[in-house]
Amino acid sequence: MRILRLRSELSPEETRPILDKMDAIAVRIGSAGALEEMELAAHLARSAFTKKTNIARSLRYEFLLWLCGKNDIRSAMEISAPKDGEEFFAVVFSETKRDAACRMLSAKESPLALKKEADPLSLERISLSRIG
Secondary structure (H helix, E strand, O other): OEEEEEEEOOOHHHHHHHHHHOOEEEEEOOOOOEHHHHHHHHHHHHHHHHHOOOOOOOHHHHHHHHHHOOOOHHHHHHHHOOOOOOOEEEEEOOHHHHHHHHHHOOEEEEOOOOEOOOOHHHHHHHHOOOOO
16 A cells, blocks of 8 residues: 555546546545554455455445445545545555556645554544444
């Protein structure tokens, strides 16, 4: 998994199909406060596929469900979808397509500006999101 912080000239509606082709997803800045949150969500998504407990059909959407603490993709996307013109995280699950992201999105990359470690409550929220 690679995380890029981008600002694109394209609208979110134009961005989504490009990211789909790259096995990536756009996440609003603020959906995660630390790199550790994204890593945990990715780990839990991969684990769900291994255990066949995944809800989504693709790893990127399963990741989004875990990150947002939701059980349906529509509500997770409503919470995490970037607004038009704002910076966003592009979470790329295919290592070979990472460099194409900036080119295809006509985007400028910025430093991540994420804390390395998350606060315990954020990690707990992600970990326990499927209970209940």
